[in-house]
Amino acid sequence: DTAVSQTPKYLVTQMGNDKSIKCEQNLGHDTMYWYKQDSKKFLKIMFSYNNKELIINETVPNRFSPKSPDKAHLNLHINSLELGDSAVYFCASSQRLAGGLEQFFGPGTRLTVL
């Protein structure tokens, strides 16, 4: 009974390709997030969605486009992949949009761009 799931777990691709990462949560939460964790282990917010509405878009290149078909899913599409996009991408969810609520993280997707 996985709470937050992501696919794929590993993604290896060439520069210039387009790829997607999918995320689903079965917790009934209203809010979902995408984080990027780089090689120095900084976990940085990229996007947050609340009930399918974009709330935060943190200075992320527009090659990254999140899509939320319903409040249980938040997918991340990346166009024209660059070497610097190599990182671990974590999806997370929280009960609602409030800064003081615990976030539940997915297992992460390790993206390697060659």
Place this chain on the structure above:
Amino acid sequence: GQNIDQPTEMTATEGAIVQINCTYQTSGFNGLFWYQQHAGEAPTFLSYNVLDGLEEKGRFSSFLSRSKGYSYLLLKELQMKDSASYLCAAADTGRRALTFGSGTRLQVQP
């Protein structure tokens, strides 16, 4: 802006006590989280403090001083499985998001 500082690495001995410090600067402060992250895994929630003082949860305790912009995580009776990164994160009412520190990598030795 947001700024979170914590030590990069710490080493401690099995059975001992270790304190991991975190200082933060954030506008619209709405609490301080600690997460544990084992290598190659997702962060998992440990604690949340929004009021000053100490919160105890088994072998783990977390402390907050809002006036000093300071928190610590205290781990007692260390076990080998406690070897992990410990991430400090501040919540703010404005962005309604968490700002994470770079994490403290704790190595527990026999």
